[in-house]
Amino acid sequence: GSQVQLDLTGIFMHGKIPTLKISLVQIFRAHLWQKIHESLVMDLCQVFDQELDALEIETVQKETIH
Incomplete structure (x- = not known):
C-alpha cells in the first residue's frame, strides 16, 4: 500500500x-503523540544529565525545533 x-x-x-x-x-x-515524544525526550535528557561523566558529555540541553 x-x-x-x-x-x-x-x-x-x-x-x-x-x-x-x-x-x-x-x-x-x-496530541498524545507529542506528549509521548516530549516525555521520552525529557527522560533521555535526565539520564544523559545523570551520566555526564560516564558518557563523556559536557552539557545536556533540550531545544525546541517545532
Missing part, C-alpha cells in the same frame, strides 16, 4: 486498511 502520515504525528503507515488508520488517529488524538 501507499505510505501515509498519521495526522499530527511523525508516524508513517503503509497499508490499505482505512479502519486501521482511523483507529491509530483516535489513539493519538489530543
Whole structure:
C-alpha cells in the first residue's frame, strides 16, 4: 500500500486498511503523540544529565525545533 502520515504525528503507515488508520488517529488524538515524544525526550535528557561523566558529555540541553 501507499505510505501515509498519521495526522499530527511523525508516524508513517503503509497499508490499505482505512479502519486501521482511523483507529491509530483516535489513539493519538489530543496530541498524545507529542506528549509521548516530549516525555521520552525529557527522560533521555535526565539520564544523559545523570551520566555526564560516564558518557563523556559536557552539557545536556533540550531545544525546541517545532
